[in-house]
Amino acid sequence: MQRILNNPDNIVDEMLEGFVNCHGDIVKRVITNDDNPRGVVAAKDAPIAGKVGIVTGGGSGHKPAFVGYVGKNMCDAAAVGEIFSSPTATAFLDAFRAANGGKGVACLYGNYSGDNMNVKMAIKMAKREGIEVKTVVANDDVCSAPKDQREKRRGVAGEIFMWKCGAAKAAKGGNLDEVIAAAQKAIDNTRSVGIGLTPCTLPAVGHPNFEIKEGTMEVGIGHHGEPGVEVCPIENAANMAKRMVDLVVNDYPFTSGDEVAVLVSGLGATPVMELYVLFNEIAKILDCRGIKVYRSYVGNYFTSLEMMGATLSVMKLDDELKELLDLEAYSMGFKQL
Amino acid sequence: MQRILNNPDNIVDEMLEGFVNCHGDIVKRVITNDDNPRGVVAAKDAPIAGKVGIVTGGGSGHKPAFVGYVGKNMCDAAAVGEIFSSPTATAFLDAFRAANGGKGVACLYGNYSGDNMNVKMAIKMAKREGIEVKTVVANDDVCSAPKDQREKRRGVAGEIFMWKCGAAKAAKGGNLDEVIAAAQKAIDNTRSVGIGLTPCTLPAVGHPNFEIKEGTMEVGIGHHGEPGVEVCPIENAANMAKRMVDLVVNDYPFTSGDEVAVLVSGLGATPVMELYVLFNEIAKILDCRGIKVYRSYVGNYFTSLEMMGATLSVMKLDDELKELLDLEAYSMGFKQL
Amino acid sequence: MSSIKNLNGRDILLSMVHAIQENKQYLGDVDGLIGDGDHGMNMNKGFTLYEQQLGDKETSLSDGLFDLGTVLMNKIGGSMGPIYGTIFMEMSDASLDADEITLPLFKNMMEAALEGLYGIIDARPGDKTLVDTLYPAVESLKASVETGKDFVQALEDMKAAAEKGKDSTKDMVAKYGRSSRLGERSRGVLDAGATSCCVILKAMADGMIHQLKN
Amino acid sequence: MSSIKNLNGRDILLSMVHAIQENKQYLGDVDGLIGDGDHGMNMNKGFTLYEQQLGDKETSLSDGLFDLGTVLMNKIGGSMGPIYGTIFMEMSDASLDADEITLPLFKNMMEAALEGLYGIIDARPGDKTLVDTLYPAVESLKASVETGKDFVQALEDMKAAAEKGKDSTKDMVAKYGRSSRLGERSRGVLDAGATSCCVILKAMADGMIHQLKN
Numbered sequence A, B: 001m002q003r004i005l006n007n008p009d010n011i012v013d014e015m016l017e018g019f020v021n022c023h024g025d026i027v028k029r030v031i032t033n034d035d036n037p038r039g040v041v042a043a044k045d046a047p048i049a050g051k052v053g054i055v056t057g058g059g060s061g062h063k064p065a066f067v068g069y070v071g072k073n074m075c076d077a078a079a080v081g082e083i084f085s086s087p088t089a090t091a092f093l094d095a096f097r098a099a100n101g102g103k104g105v106a107c108l109y110g111n112y113s114g115d116n117m118n119v120k121m122a123i124k125m126a127k128r129e130g131i132e133v134k135t136v137v138a139n140d141d142v143c144s145a146p147k148d149q150r151e152k153r154r155g156v157a158g159e160i161f162m163w164k165c166g167a168a169k170a171a172k173g174g175n176l177d178e179v180i181a182a183a184q185k186a187i188d189n190t191r192s193v194g195i196g197l198t199p200c201t202l203p204a205v206g207h208p209n210f211e212i213k214e215g216t217m218e219v220g221i222g223h224h225g226e227p228g229v230e231v232c233p234i235e236n237a238a239n240m241a242k243r244m245v246d247l248v249v250n251d252y253p254f255t256s257g258d259e260v261a262v263l264v265s266g267l268g269a270t271p272v273m274e275l276y277v278l279f280n281e282i283a284k285i286l287d288c289r290g291i292k293v294y295r296s297y298v299g300n301y302f303t304s305l306e307m308m309g310a311t312l313s314v315m316k317l318d319d320e321l322k323e324l325l326d327l328e329a330y331s332m333g334f335k336q337l
Numbered sequence C, D: 001m002s003s004i005k006n007l008n009g010r011d012i013l014l015s016m017v018h019a020i021q022e023n024k025q026y027l028g029d030v031d032g033l034i035g036d037g038d039h040g041m042n043m044n045k046g047f048t049l050y051e052q053q054l055g056d057k058e059t060s061l062s063d064g065l066f067d068l069g070t071v072l073m074n075k076i077g078g079s080m081g082p083i084y085g086t087i088f089m090e091m092s093d094a095s096l097d098a099d100e101i102t103l104p105l106f107k108n109m110m111e112a113a114l115e116g117l118y119g120i121i122d123a124r125p126g127d128k129t130l131v132d133t134l135y136p137a138v139e140s141l142k143a144s145v146e147t148g149k150d151f152v153q154a155l156e157d158m159k160a161a162a163e164k165g166k167d168s169t170k171d172m173v174a175k176y177g178r179s180s181r182l183g184e185r186s187r188g189v190l191d192a193g194a195t196s197c198c199v200i201l202k203a204m205a206d207g208m209i210h211q212l213k214n
């Protein structure tokens, strides 16, 4: 394993220490609780009194997700789990506390069974403390369940649109229901798909987690290497783009005349140069289909350790979502003027 | 090769098309010349009349370098070469033209023989057009030559400090000599070192460019896999940090009481999580040595395709460099409020 | 003997801890085939943290199960934190006031665990989760109580039922958890949670049998 | 024949183009050992662009060398653009007014190439660069002119000298270019530029010999 590590069991805590040290202008660590000595990552001046708090959280290994989306006009706090594993209920509770400015908390997270259970338990505990929490559960990953079982779909890179829009709504003074509605609309309007090219290795495990044969690619792969819907010979960028666009556009469906935001994220080890090549093909196909790209984002926005491959997320915009997307934001993983 | 490509020979042009399409709020493509149909990447409102133009350029495959550092209060234009290969003289000339606001151009680039020759030829051609160009040649890579032959050292991730400070000086109204002096001071005050953990594969070549045996690491490796000064068994993050700090700190030398900026960049495929683990160790060692970290940057700032590994760059600060570093900036690869 | 002193929980709990530690790699490998490979690590971390917290103190089985459940719930996160946390805390609750753990009480504890689990997950037998180990184990205990079986024999039967239940997951298609989206591709491999549950139940039974025989 | 018509440049230039195309992989591999592996790709790209630009047009050797040099300089960048660009443009300059290319003129062309090259690089013989191929080739031509050798024989001798010079880089330590920082570790491998220079000179000589013999 060619990795930069001390004891693999401490990687998350050491990462956090470095992260908070590096980004002291954006975030702080809040530790209030012996049961969660790791604490949570909160925006520098969270909680903001009178603002709806935005909380997220999830397993580690997805940098910038999740702590990289804590910051100004973004999430107020994030709970941090072990690599690829949901944070504890206590951690989510601590995040609610750190984000709560008295107007309730919107917990915007991805649809994984562990996260669902821990968030559910945390909400129960928060209730006892008088913190009102409502949730939006991201389920943008098209290939993870059929369309008539959308409630089973995983949340992937489209979560970034959910955070961006939900957080912007809160920053603009929206109340809890309005924030939840905006975040829900964002994710309901978003579809994502991933193509995996290589597996990844959990540092504490020491060998690849699953296999993708050289010369093949896995369409619909999840952010933890959850198998996709098809393994096929690797294709060129143009054909990968076509597959991705087809899956995403036909599912929503997006149609001619729609205005959309596009996010192409690398899964970790694919050179960013190649993400632009892929985006270039995607943009051409969307253009052909009459779908107008209002804003686009290309980079390593939501990764899976050192997997190679990429995800495409497309969000249909309306005037409200445009305004929310346009708001400036400043977090480690998402900075926009 | 598990990569996202069409024809590998077109990867740079396709990347550029995607890049400029994606970042239309920051950059534009300027094509003025049949000899350089690729054109150059220029800041959206370059050239700015009355401002010294900042130009850089280099081979591709180092994203965000070089085009990712074109933007507001950063470089005004960048010449784009093939993967790991200097841009042509014509491309540098086009970049000078695109950046020239009538007050001369500072060409801030890295010390590689190809870049040196092409910049030299481009400057000759620019002179005929009445464009005054001065250069700063980055040579921050400690392991690439002994200290008494600093003029032979390569430029690596420390170039980002050179661009940041040179560009800030220009943005604040400095004249060409002042801009050159600031950029020169930045790079003279900067030392870098890289540790390589895996090789990289040029898409058009199709197999790894060099070898780093599993279980070993290469200390002092260059951004194109130029061999380093030592190959040794892979170490834990704490020991890697110690080696890197020793090489960098002892060379300048940085001493107790110094204030510095620190940049830890991944080489491409190392998970960003691990960069924070490494930074965490580096910060501890610097602290022990009495060296104060004024600002720090961690991420994939200067990569080598899909190499694994990381670089450390440290810049000694004075009041001027602090002020220049602090100025807000907005480019794809460097955004700071 | 036909019952266990609740106070003598330490050895039973350590038997469970050591079984998880020994199977860390194996559980990770099983999870790696259709999940994300971290199951061994997660379980090992939680159980080892509990071992450290216990130190060389004595504990009743009820208190120990409560502490173990709390550690899992608070420290390991994932799905396993709430799932095993619930299981052990329910078992603790059901035995809190007892001095002696008899077969009928143990059956009640296990029934409470299953019911508690059903309260937080949607999976039921046949869905390729740890329920496929836990459910037949509970059924086996219920049958043993009804037929008036000896405690040791009941535990041996429970072990066999758990093992058989775990093995049955091999031919199932996952409906919940990370591997559920694999569909048919999840067939042919054991479920990680069912495997760890079997490891735990067998170690718990072995710890209890040891005391019943001595 | 003892001279070549300058106007008949096409076949000589295409001989050079094809030699580079055939050696694309090999040059990349050589560069990969102590450089960055792109030498074959770079050279192939430049020479193939020139081939396309030439199309099925005739060209004089002087014009062709100028066009090839310009393409390399403008299109391939790297170190090789300015280096080979300079070499071919200098050869073109030195022969521009000639109808016939004689051995003394060809020697002058090659001398001009070496001098032009020295104007832009610091490397000299022994530094493990293409100079180690070019310099002995020029020396061989000078000796052939002095001793009044036949043009064909002089070209054969030049090929041998270039080959020997190229091979000599194997035992050298690189002083310039990417591999220069390798120090002792650069010993034992050919220099990529010396290798491509040898390929080019031999192909050029072969093209000329073909015309001299027909």
Ligand SMILES: Nc1ncnc2c1ncn2[C@@H]1O[C@H](COP(=O)(O)OP(=O)(O)O)[C@@H](O)[C@H]1O
Binding pocket: A084, A085, A086, A113, A114, C031, C035, C036, C037, C038, C039, C040, C042, C043, C078, C079, C080, C121, C122, C123, C128, C129, C130, C131, C176, C177, C178, C191, C192, C193, C194
């Ligand atoms: N929603 C669920 N319902 C029931 N069991 C589940 C569920 N999700 C996961 N499991 C169980 O958890 C096991 C995986 O545990 P583990 O690998 O530790 O967590 P994760 O799936 O978060 O990586 C599965 O094998 C399955 O038995």
Ligand SMILES: Nc1ncnc2c1ncn2[C@@H]1O[C@H](COP(=O)(O)OP(=O)(O)O)[C@@H](O)[C@H]1O
Binding pocket: B084, B085, B086, B113, B114, D031, D035, D036, D037, D038, D039, D040, D042, D043, D078, D079, D080, D121, D122, D123, D128, D129, D130, D131, D176, D177, D178, D191, D192, D193, D194
């Ligand atoms: N500064 C230099 N002086 C002389 N020759 C050089 C110099 N730099 C590079 N070369 C030659 O160029 C060759 C490498 O060419 P190439 O691989 O195409 O470019 P790059 O080194 O930019 O990747 C070397 O083998 C060497 O012969």
Ligand SMILES: [Mg+2]
Binding pocket: A083, A084, A085, A086, C036, C038, C039, C078
């Ligand atoms: Mg997991």
Ligand SMILES: [Mg+2]
Binding pocket: B083, B084, B085, B086, D036, D038, D078
């Ligand atoms: Mg090169």
Ligand SMILES: [Mg+2]
Binding pocket: C031, C035, C036, C037, C038, C039
């Ligand atoms: Mg798992």
Ligand SMILES: [Mg+2]
Binding pocket: D031, D035, D036, D037, D038, D039, D178
């Ligand atoms: Mg090369």
